[in-house]
Amino acid sequence: MQKMIHQVEKYVREILGIPVTLLPWENSAGLPQYLRERYRFSSMMVLGTDFILMVDTAGEEQSPAVTGKHAEMVQSRGRLGVIYVRNAVTSYNRKRLIERKVPFIVPGNQMYIPTLGIDLREHFKALRERKLVFSPSTHALLLYVLLRKEADTLTPAETAHRLGYSPMSMTRAFDELERADIGEHTAVGKERHLHFPEKGRHLWEMVLPYLTTPVRKRLYVSEAGKINGNLAGQSALARYTMLSEPKNKVFAFSAEDWKVGPKSGEIKE
DNA sequence: TCGCAGTCATTTGAAGAAAA
DNA sequence: TTTTCTTCAAATGACTGCGA
Numbered sequence: 530m531q532k533m534i535h536q537v538e539k540y541v542r543e544i545l546g547i548p549v550t551l552l553p554w555e556n557s558a559g560l561p562q563y564l565r566e567r568y569r570f571s572s573m574m575v576l577g578t579d580f581i582l583m584v585d586t587a588g589e590e591q592s593p594a595v596t597g598k599h600a601e602m603v604q605s606r607g608r609l610g611v612i613y614v615r616n617a618v619t620s621y622n623r624k625r626l627i628e629r630k631v632p633f634i635v636p637g638n639q640m641y642i643p644t645l646g647i648d649l650r651e652h653f654k655a656l657r658e659r660k661l662v663f664s665p666s667t668h669a670l671l672l673y674v675l676l677r678k679e680a681d682t683l684t685p686a687e688t689a690h691r692l693g694y695s696p697m698s699m700t701r702a703f704d705e706l707e708r709a710d711i712g713e714h715t716a717v718g719k720e721r722h723l724h725f726p727e728k729g730r731h732l733w734e735m736v737l738p739y740l741t742t743p744v745r746k747r748l749y750v751s752e753a754g755k756i757n758g759n760l761a762g763q764s765a766l767a768r769y770t771m772l773s774e775p776k777n778k779v780f781a782f783s784a785e786d787w788k789v790g791p792k793s794g795e796i797k798e
Numbered sequence: 799t800c801g802c803a804g805t806c807a808t809t810t811g812a813a814g815a816a817a818a
Numbered sequence: 819t820t821t822t823c824t825t826c827a828a829a830t831g832a833c834t835g836c837g838a
Contacts, residue, residue, distance in 0.1 A: 664829065686801065695831050700802060720801065800838095807832085816823075 533584055534571055536636035537614055541575065549573060554581050556607055564599060573612070576645055580632075581607045585615040597631045610644055663709075663739045666694050667702040671736050674725055683723045709739055756780055 534551055541549045554570040571582040583603055585596075600611040613626070613633040626633050632642045663671070669692050674683075685699040692699070703723055707714045713724045725732055750756070760768055761781035767774045 666830080684801085696801075697803080697832085698830060701830090704803095802836090802838105804835085805833090807830100809830085810828085812825105812827085814823105814825080816821100818819100818821075 533614065533616060533636065534569075534582075537573075537582065537584075537634055540634065540636045541573075541640070549575060551582065554607070559606055560603065564602065568599070568603075570603070572609070575642070578610065578645065580610045580612050580642075582634075583611050583613050585613065596626065600631055610642075612642060662741050663705050663736070664701065666692075666698045667705045668740060669694070670699065670702045670706075671732075671740075675729070675733060681724075684720055705739075709736075711735055711739075758782055 538549055538551050551571045551573045554572045557565060557570040560570075567586060569584045569586055571584065573580050573582050581603055583600060596613055600613055604611045610632065613631055615633070615635060626641070630643055632644065634640050634642075670683075670688060673688070673692060685703055686696050688694075688702075689696040689699040694702075700721070703714070703721055706712050706723065711725075713726060715722045715724075727735055756778075758780040759765075759782070760779065762779035763772065763775040764779040766772045
């Protein structure tokens with residue numbers, strides 16, 4: 530929770546360019562128990578105006594109507610404007626919070642405080658620098674390098690042939706690695722050469738910040754015993770190591786295999 | 799001639815908006 | 819609140835031109 534308070538502080542400071550200090554709000558003891566259980570309260574001064582921050586600690590989102598009522602109750606007790614804070618708000622609830630003129634802050638994302646004329650939406654997200662994340666073809670190239678024993682020099686054309694990608698995709702993968710300063714990139718005539726001086730764990734740790742999970746979705750299904758697929762996660766570890774089998778078996782499917790396989794059969798999600 | 803790179807088209811999925 | 823529709827971005831391949 531303290532982390533969220535810091536995020537709000539940082540976000541407001543970044544956007545408005547002024548120092549902001551958040552302090553615990555002393556008067557929260559007089560609020561009903563259910564409000565004190567759901568929210569954490571802080572006081573904040575922005576542009577000369579004091580506010581109470583009502584930080585939502587619950588996992589599930591509640592309706593904007595309920596949020597509005599809670600904010601009104603806190604406002605009537607504290608005699609100060611209330612700003613609702615939550616780490617994420619769905620688009621439809623955001624719209625309704627604005628309709629109800631409920632001030633809110635989603636740290637790093639949105640700030641709506643109509644009394645101060647502040648209405649900063651998600652477009653600020655786009656202005657931030659984008660983190661370099663490797664494309665799937667680059668992931669494939671790296672896994673190929675990590676799994677094979679010999680350490681020879683690679684070219685885009687040869688790697689494309691081996692991995693089943695087009696030469697253009699492999700050229701892009703080489704570009705991404707070069708941008709991330711991973712591997713030794715040289716050119717022999719017009720041919721690009723890529724060599725990895727680092728091996729195994731060292732290489733893995735170097736590339737880790739640029740990798741993303743290949744998992745699109747996690748599903749729990751009935752009749753898992755009827756599934757025929759590639760074991761994944763702890764189930765795969767149990768197959769190849771001394772680890773014991775997990776209670777629920779884990780399988781991995783590509784989107785296509787899932788559609789023509791278990792999803793089309795009698796397995797229920 | 800061949801390998802690479804630039805550009806454009808296509809496909810796919812995610813996110814947001816609108817409708818029910 | 820849920821479902822459906824729309825838009826946008828990412829990933830990839832095909833085509834083409836450049837230059838060693």
